[in-house]
């Protein structure tokens with residue numbers, strides 16, 4: 001630990017509070033006024049002025065930060081606080097007083113900032129406010145396993161919401177969304193059970209949310225299950241299931257008739273999945289804590305529909321940040337993700353002889369994880385599958401499609417936040433041609449060295465990114481990560497270590513297949529769990545890249561030592577994503593076990609549900625809040 005930096009001088013509360021408010025307004029579309037009045041601060045006027053000015057100069061601030069490379073060179077500096085301080089320096093009092101470290105950092109850049117400011121001023125850039133299109137509406141999926149859609153709409157009307165009937169065309173619908181405010185709500189143009197409320201509408205205290213009747217799920221995340229559209233009574237496989245948003249959507253689509261095999265490799269996320277399944281009364285779901293690459297027809301018989309929604313870069317989730325440009329995904333990481341995605345999708349397409357339709361989705365906007373994955377797999381499967389043009393499935397009501405430059409042409413869809421008012425997303429729909437036999441041979445995994453820890457990490461990073469976007473202004477059990485947004489990915493991954501630690505190669509997968517064919521499934525699961533826990537206590541994985549090479553092994557063992565130390569002092573921070581409705585929770589070991597108990601209890605008493613976003617025990621909440629406060633405090637200092 002660095003000895004030179006003393007965490008004693010606090011950032012003035014005015015700046016700290018303004019930064020928190022700006023963040024919430026920019027990312028979540030929360031109401032500025034409401035947030036201001038919530039704050040019990042002697043200088044409300046000052047905060048209001050500072051926050052509004054910061055928001056008004058969003059574009060200029062982005063440019064100033066980019067040109068000065070401020071956040072690149074100062075990764076510990078909270079970006080929101082930086083914006084507030086620059087605002088004070090340029091448009092406010094023109095000076096900042098105080099001895100806290102972030103203030104000094106900004107002052108060190110003052111000359112540079114002013115120089116850049118001169119140039120952007122000369123260009124007479126328009127000073128923008130946060131555009132309404134940058135605010136994501138609040139999507140509420142009605143869980144039709146618990147409540148009928150028309151009843152839900154009526155209930156909301158009884159609560160005072162004003163229903164705008166479903167639009168006739170997609171363009172008309174987008175117009176409605178652009179003006180959706182206050183108490184208005186409407187029905188999604190494509191997905192009937194999805195209702196859309198004004199940005200910032202909160203439901204964390206809503207009874208329906210608590211009892212699983214309503215699910216806060218972004219439209220993008222609803223598209224895969226909607227497009228897979230399994231028939232009631234059929235068997236469905238969700239290969240990458242946690243935290244279970246799409247699994248439970250699938251269960252609702254088949255009306256709990258048939259079966260959803262819901263597979264999650266990471267144990268920590270598996271527990272969350274089980275909780276979500278139980279809360280939402282998705283009784284047709286059979287959860288499996290295994291690697292999807294080990295699945296076959298014996299384990300998941302008669303599967304006709306498969307959803308492949310693998311870990312990805314999460315680049316589609318970053319739009320709602322204030323950042324003008326996205327943080328780029330390292331090429332190595334992207335390659336590794338792509339290779340993993342290809343293997344998983346190919347497995348889905350080739351190992352289940354009865355499958356009719358497979359949907360592949362990512363919340364990435366990189367062609368490397370989308371068109372390029374689809375193209376590669378299409379080459380492997382030949383004519384045994386064809387892509388269904390998504391445009392026809394959506395009755396011509398979509399705007400952004402995959403690129404014609406690829407083999408998959410414009411058959412797949414992209415959701416674009418600035419157009420579709422939802423997260424960035426990609427979906428491809430494959431349909432089986434039973435006239436052509438499936439290609440023979442193994443799904444070779446040579447060079448594929450992803451492990452369960454990687455998956456937990458990948459998702460966590462994505463979730464953290466999306467969490468920055470999704471924080472609810474009501475904030476129940478949500479973490480406002482003011483200080484950490486620019487923390488390097490490497491560090492975040494370190495934080496999110498958990499029990500899963502299983503290197504998956506083809507050899508391992510094959511061995512598992514053999515073993516499992518001979519073993520009773522339940523006892524096998526137990527053994528696996530024990531194995532994982534054993535490994536996690538001694539092992540560790542490289543935190544930077546998924547492809548571990550021999551040089552990195554040294555680093556790994558050093559990290560082992562560091563991590564052990566760190567683990568003792570750090571509580572585990574768990575961020576759950578439904579890729580859209582995110583919750584950040586700090587979970588202590590005890591919570592994990594109490595969750596397990598809770599899950600068991602829920603199974604017994606299906607009327608009592610725990611809520612995924614809230615999945616923390618009530619009595620531990622205040623403890624966590626305290627810890628959270630402490631952490632935020634020390635970080636900002």
Ligand SMILES: C[S@@+](CC[C@H](N)C(=O)[O-])C[C@H]1O[C@@H](n2cnc3c(N)ncnc32)[C@H](O)[C@@H]1O
Nearest residue numbers: 240241242243244245246265266291292311455
């Ligand atoms: C994008 S998330 C899935 C989100 C989920 N479909 C939902 O809608 O709630 C990807 C998940 O796949 C899991 N995963 C990654 N590789 C896997 C594998 N080989 N087998 C099973 N699960 C895997 C990750 O741990 C992660 O939870």
